[in-house]
Amino acid sequence: xxxxxxxxxxxxxxxxxxxxxxxxxxxxxxxxxxxxxxxxxxxxxxxxxxxxxxxxxxxxxxxxxxxxxxxxxxxxxxxxxxxxxxxxxxxxxxxxxxxxxxxxxxxxxxxxxxxxxxxxxxxxxxxxxxxxxxxxxxxxxxxxxxxxxxxxxxxxxxxxxxxxxxxxxxxxxxxxxxxxxxxxxxxxxxxxxxxxxxxxxxxxxxxxxxxxxxxxxxxxxxxxxxxxxxxxxxxxxxxxxxxxxxxxxxxxxxxxxxxxxxxxxxxxxxxxxxxxxxxxxxxxxxxxxxxxxxxxxxxxxxxxxxxxxxxxxxxxxxxxxxxxxxxxxxxxxxxxxxxxxxxxxxxxxxxxxxxxxxxxxxxxxxxxxxxxxxxxxxxxxxxxxxxxxxxxxxxxxxxxxxxxxxxxxxxxxxxxxxxxxxxxxxxxxxxxxxxxxxxxxxxxxxxxxxxxxxxxxxxxxxxxxxxxxxxxxxxxxxxxxxxxxxxxxxxxxxxxxxxxxxxxxxxxxxxxxxxx
Amino acid sequence: xxxxxxxxxxxxxxxxxxxxxxxxxxxxxxxxxxxxxxxxxxxxxxxxxxxxxxxxxxxxxxxxxxxxxxxxxxxxxxxxxxxxxxxxxxxxxxxxxxxxxxxxxxxxxxxxxxxxxxxxxxxxxxxxxxxxxxxxxxxxxxxxxxxxxxxxxxxxxxxxxxxxxxxxxxxxxxxxxxxxxxxxxxxxxxxxxxxxxxxxxxxxxxxxxxxxxxxxxxxxxxxxxxxxxxxxxxxxxxxxxxxxxxxxxxxxxxxxxxxxxxxx
Numbered sequence: 001x002x003x004x005x006x007x008x009x010x011x012x013x014x015x016x017x018x019x020x021x022x023x024x025x026x027x028x029x030x031x032x033x034x035x036x037x038x039x040x041x042x043x044x045x046x047x048x049x050x051x052x053x054x055x056x057x058x059x060x061x062x063x064x065x066x067x068x069x070x071x072x073x074x075x076x077x078x079x080x081x082x083x084x085x086x087x088x089x090x091x092x093x094x095x096x097x098x099x100x101x102x103x104x105x106x107x108x109x110x111x112x113x114x115x116x117x118x119x120x121x122x123x124x125x126x127x128x129x130x131x132x133x134x135x136x137x138x139x140x141x142x143x144x145x146x147x148x149x150x151x152x153x154x155x156x157x158x159x160x161x162x163x164x165x166x167x168x169x170x171x172x173x174x175x176x177x178x179x180x181x182x183x184x185x186x187x188x189x190x191x192x193x194x195x196x197x198x199x200x201x202x203x204x205x206x207x208x209x210x211x212x213x214x215x216x217x218x219x220x221x222x223x224x225x226x227x228x229x230x231x232x233x234x235x236x237x238x239x240x241x242x243x244x245x246x247x248x249x250x251x252x253x254x255x256x257x258x259x260x261x262x263x264x265x266x267x268x269x270x271x272x273x274x275x276x277x278x279x280x281x282x283x284x285x286x287x288x289x290x291x292x293x294x295x296x297x298x299x300x301x302x303x304x305x306x307x308x309x310x311x312x313x314x315x316x317x318x319x320x321x322x323x324x325x326x327x328x329x330x331x332x333x334x335x336x337x338x339x340x341x342x343x344x345x346x347x348x349x350x351x352x353x354x355x356x357x358x359x360x361x362x363x364x365x366x367x368x369x370x371x372x373x374x375x376x377x378x379x380x381x382x383x384x385x386x387x388x389x390x391x392x393x394x395x396x397x398x399x400x401x402x403x404x405x406x407x408x409x410x411x412x413x414x415x416x417x418x419x420x421x422x423x424x425x426x427x428x429x430x431x432x433x434x435x436x437x438x439x440x441x442x443x444x445x446x447x448x449x450x451x452x453x454x455x456x457x458x459x460x461x462x463x464x465x466x467x468x469x470x471x472x473x474x475x476x477x478x479x480x481x482x483x484x485x486x487x488x489x490x491x492x493x494x495x496x497x498x499x500x501x502x503x504x505x506x507x508x509x510x511x512x513x514x515x516x
Numbered sequence: 517x518x519x520x521x522x523x524x525x526x527x528x529x530x531x532x533x534x535x536x537x538x539x540x541x542x543x544x545x546x547x548x549x550x551x552x553x554x555x556x557x558x559x560x561x562x563x564x565x566x567x568x569x570x571x572x573x574x575x576x577x578x579x580x581x582x583x584x585x586x587x588x589x590x591x592x593x594x595x596x597x598x599x600x601x602x603x604x605x606x607x608x609x610x611x612x613x614x615x616x617x618x619x620x621x622x623x624x625x626x627x628x629x630x631x632x633x634x635x636x637x638x639x640x641x642x643x644x645x646x647x648x649x650x651x652x653x654x655x656x657x658x659x660x661x662x663x664x665x666x667x668x669x670x671x672x673x674x675x676x677x678x679x680x681x682x683x684x685x686x687x688x689x690x691x692x693x694x695x696x697x698x699x700x701x702x703x704x705x706x707x708x709x710x711x712x713x714x715x716x717x718x719x720x721x722x723x724x725x726x727x728x729x730x731x732x733x734x735x736x737x738x739x740x741x742x743x744x745x746x747x748x749x750x751x752x753x754x755x756x757x758x759x760x761x762x763x764x765x766x767x768x769x770x771x772x773x774x775x776x777x778x779x780x
Contacts, residue, residue: 475579506538
């Protein structure tokens, strides 16, 4: 073969090797990249060396070479400039969020939390690139890091880093995002890469002193850890993700509320509490304790005197709402939709979101009590308090004379001024009472604003008013109901009429042009 | 600019008097319609099932812009990548093959005006193809209603989706035109640009299982990854910079390649 042909072949091979180093780089083997680049350069050099006499000289000194050289240099400069611009845009994310509900804009609470981070916080997210949560996690973490230099993050491929998976105890079904903070004990786990969970994890780690909330047990109350339909498992997990520890309390065993209780919840008691238990709760309230009472219909749990001391009484009725709109999410008049009021910190931020309150009693504010309770949620105008509970299922429900008409309060909050005890003044006692104990059970917690209402109430009781209330944002629901005829028409228009018209138009233009 | 517009007008006349633009329109319309009908059927099935199973939570989350329009636009992205090389293939290569390029270079317009004019013409055809796809959200808007009243279509989200598709098309045409400036064969120009664009579309496959800078690089290079935020209704600075960088680089390199003809 002629020297000139060898020269071209070697040059081409060298150039090919040099250009393909980029693809090799994507495989992550730097040694192979270096070897290919060297071989490529050697090939080009050999090609030039073998080129016809004076060819190499002409290549470097010819008129075209000048142009090629300057073009090459300027092209490299342009590439470097554009690369820098891209790198800067990547490092300093800026978003114009044009969605209707501002889906991709972090809430003010998150911005404030991140800008005021007292310590270094880091997040490790264990997702593979092909997992559905990967883009959401990456996007969220990147936006958090852009707000604070103290927030760092790393995405870890669980298959490639089994040692980290083992170290953090990551499982397929468990939380995959671990947040740690400098000086904090342990870490916080995030189940879904959402702003609500991630911010609360950061808050939990950076705000010292965990609060403990007790659920009273022993009278048929649902277990706070139960994951069944009637249990409170989801609500408990949500409390814990926000830094509130949850425990159970059997008052007969202890005779008094533990000193570390930030709040005590009595939810769904189906048997009356015994006298020593009631006394323990009353003593706790007298010491400035915080109580959450969530009642069952047709059950006298013996909590009347305790509620009365806060100026609240629960009626022996069940609120029924026959309005079809009010039954939209519950399906029956026994699960009315109730509207939160704007009068209390618990409901101020969720006043626009209705709640579904299954089998709820109505409440009454007593006059002359030491505290004036504030209604938290009211039933609809068409509702009433049905007192004939036995006849409810046998003869059906009808509003009788003497039964209270809606709107009826179904949840109330009250704060009692401090009492003097043994010469010492105690803290303010707090009470949240609701006529329903099922609204935050696993079966109903996801409906409307139910879970938010319960979490806000628990946070107020635990004196965590600064809890981050970030409602998960979503797009507005759309109604689109099409008849069969409309669907057929849409399909005909889009699959048939539109492309065929375009084809016809094109054909006509072509034929007219041919005819000229 | 005057020269560029004159070249663009001439090029547009060529596009619309030959079957090329019409075939692109028809193909985009036909396949977008298939995706539209498929997404609409999926929507109807999902809402029917949610109503039968009395799952109000599902109905509360169903949004037609997200579940139908964004899916149609996302699928149209693939056709933009496939159609662009066919629109750009003849821009320079055909002139070189027909030996009319030297003639064009003697015209009283600067080489960059020629490049820009041809590019704007191709972009015009692609914009017309995207306008056809806008028929689908328009049709849906006649029937969809928002839960809080008003239109069921989130027009701002639809607009950002189309902006994303337009930028993707602009990038694909710039790449295609540069390749077209390197060869005399329109077939080679189309195939090579299609290969390059498909590689940029699926480059994330290389990053699956990788970690650190390699994964970041594949994501940063991917044309499809940069389209996603637009389809969701947000404009990210990094995505704008990405597409516009390719447009700038493509036009610059084409200009250099055209200029090289004078020096060859």
